[in-house]
Amino acid sequence: MAKVKFILYCFLSLAFIVKASHETDSLINVIGNTFGDTKLEAQAELSLKIVLINPDSAISLANNTIFSARWNQSQIKGICYLSIGEAYSIKKDYKQALIAYGLAHGLFANEKDSVRLAQLSNSIGLLHYYRAEYDSAMIFFQRSLNIEKKLNNKLGVAKSHQNIALILYQLNDMDRFFEHNHLAKNIYEQINDVKHVADVANNMAIAYSSMADYPKSFDYYTKALNGYERIRDTLHIANVFTNLGSLFFYQKDYNRSLEYLTQAREYFDTLRHNEGILYVLTRMGDVFFEMGDSEKAMEKYLECETLNKTLKNKDIRLQNLKSLINVYKVIKDYEGAFRVSEMYYLLKDSIFNEEKFRTIYEIEKKYEQNNASRELQALVEKNRSRTMLYLAVAIAVLAIIAILILFNRQKQIEKDQRLINLEQQVLRTQMSPHFLFNALSAIQYFVLENKTIEAIDFIGDFSKLIRLVLQSSQEEFITLETEQAILNNYLNLLSKRYDNKIKYIIHFDDNIDLKNTLVPPMLAQPFIENVIEHGDLGKRNEGNIWISFSVENKRLKFRIQDDGIGIEKSMEKRAGHSRASVAISITRKRLQLINKGNIEKQVDLVIEDLSKFGKSGTLVEFSIPYQKLK
Numbered sequence: 231m232a233k234v235k236f237i238l239y240c241f242l243s244l245a246f247i248v249k250a251s252h253e254t255d256s257l258i259n260v261i262g263n264t265f266g267d268t269k270l271e272a273q274a275e276l277s278l279k280i281v282l283i284n285p286d287s288a289i290s291l292a293n294n295t296i297f298s299a300r301w302n303q304s305q306i307k308g309i310c311y312l313s314i315g316e317a318y319s320i321k322k323d324y325k326q327a328l329i330a331y332g333l334a335h336g337l338f339a340n341e342k343d344s345v346r347l348a349q350l351s352n353s354i355g356l357l358h359y360y361r362a363e364y365d366s367a368m369i370f371f372q373r374s375l376n377i378e379k380k381l382n383n384k385l386g387v388a389k390s391h392q393n394i395a396l397i398l399y400q401l402n403d404m405d406r407f408f409e410h411n412h413l414a415k416n417i418y419e420q421i422n423d424v425k426h427v428a429d430v431a432n433n434m435a436i437a438y439s440s441m442a443d444y445p446k447s448f449d450y451y452t453k454a455l456n457g458y459e460r461i462r463d464t465l466h467i468a469n470v471f472t473n474l475g476s477l478f479f480y481q482k483d484y485n486r487s488l489e490y491l492t493q494a495r496e497y498f499d500t501l502r503h504n505e506g507i508l509y510v511l512t513r514m515g516d517v518f519f520e521m522g523d524s525e526k527a528m529e530k531y532l533e534c535e536t537l538n539k540t541l542k543n544k545d546i547r548l549q550n551l552k553s554l555i556n557v558y559k560v561i562k563d564y565e566g567a568f569r570v571s572e573m574y575y576l577l578k579d580s581i582f583n584e585e586k587f588r589t590i591y592e593i594e595k596k597y598e599q600n601n602a603s604r605e606l607q608a609l610v611e612k613n614r615s616r617t618m619l620y621l622a623v624a625i626a627v628l629a630i631i632a633i634l635i636l637f638n639r640q641k642q643i644e645k646d647q648r649l650i651n652l653e654q655q656v657l658r659t660q661m662s663p664h665f666l667f668n669a670l671s672a673i674q675y676f677v678l679e680n681k682t683i684e685a686i687d688f689i690g691d692f693s694k695l696i697r698l699v700l701q702s703s704q705e706e707f708i709t710l711e712t713e714q715a716i717l718n719n720y721l722n723l724l725s726k727r728y729d730n731k732i733k734y735i736i737h738f739d740d741n742i743d744l745k746n747t748l749v750p751p752m753l754a755q756p757f758i759e760n761v762i763e764h765g766d767l768g769k770r771n772e773g774n775i776w777i778s779f780s781v782e783n784k785r786l787k788f789r790i791q792d793d794g795i796g797i798e799k800s801m802e803k804r805a806g807h808s809r810a811s812v813a814i815s816i817t818r819k820r821l822q823l824i825n826k827g828n829i830e831k832q833v834d835l836v837i838e839d840l841s842k843f844g845k846s847g848t849l850v851e852f853s854i855p856y857q858k859l860k
Contacts, residue, residue: 274307468494
């Protein structure tokens, strides 16, 4: 019988809400009795405290707090974005979680808040762990460990060690796994953290069991059980009993195995925890099968199969069906074995449907039993030489045809590429005057308002921008360093144009090499222009634009977010006008040409109205192949 694999318990995701029970009431009282900044701070903290209880409510409260906060209240907004990231991570919407975490990171870094940065690094590490991106998870857990050590935060150091051990287990680096778990256990014992001491003991017991070191495994399971019983953690007590049942099953001590599994079943029944019951039933069936009691084994497997119709746990069902096949074979019910075998192989290979499976089975059966198949095989052997000759001639002819087709296709591709490059150059040159026109309008404003000094200062900055734009508009790709300079100059000029009412943040992940990373020039400018002109950002007392760059799955993620009225309302306002945004139209044509010209340089564009997430504004995201200067 195959061993049931139990997942190591991942505890750090609950760290920020350990004291939520009494702190939540306190925060609610603060919110009800205060106003201004104190109320906003309490709302931000409350959104973080309730995220495990109600992720949707946490998102709503955090968004409301963000839009009530002033532009320079980075700490409050950072906590809110952290809460939103945690909520989306719980909801398994990892894309939205990473966006929120990225915004939180920029704000905490701006405030130099090491405590929150450590917490954020752990959260991002867990997100990568859930996605089985273990190398990325290790980077963030290690980063958290380094920060916690500098802060001398013992609890944070211990949790970081334990999460690093979690990754090392997945990488099968057992020596370092035990090393980090011992470091975590020693710290937990120093601060008398019974819960986490039990967690470490349980994880080490699972590891020793996988290494077939059963005495050490039993010793650590006993320590874990004692800890969970002290704090009355019923669910973990049930899990440990289940694992102990498996442990004695591996040692063929079936009576003790059944004792622990029976106790586990009682706990799971009390908790109505069907997933746990499923594991226990499967293991009980294995025990009875090994004891030679096929009737009871069949009873447990069938009970497991019935329960799985509700839970639909494919891994357990696959193992259960395989076990049922073995039971049917032992009791010589071959018809039942064959029937379950069909179910097993259909589940194991979802590519084949039931009709295909039966067709293959019938062909194989006829091939084995029909004498005609032997005659066919003899005929094939007799004519093998002639068949090989025909096959060689056919391959040669096809090869010649393929070479001719590829040659002609390559010529056509080169011709198409030349035309695409010419079209892109035309569009980029169209972008430059449109870009410059908006800046000249700002100069005109200062002149009309008789603001001579401001106009002169603006013209000086504008001359730098002209040089950058004219240089970049002739290039297919520019470095991120150049793109950063263009964005800073352009946004700075816009901010001056609107009396510094427009605030902006440009954030780059630490692992991005600005001098050597390449991007198409001026992708963000049309959307910034659009939100200011049509999204009412330029008409408000305060508007915010967030720009971030990160590397995900070997692609550069370029995001522009604002808190304007949103693209849907913006389009409604422009419905009566004949002229849409020329620059955005040109940008879409540029992307079509880039994607048409080179499959390896596909650039994706997603525009989302944030109203569906309970807030105003627009999120624009470019996904660009991560490429560097050669």
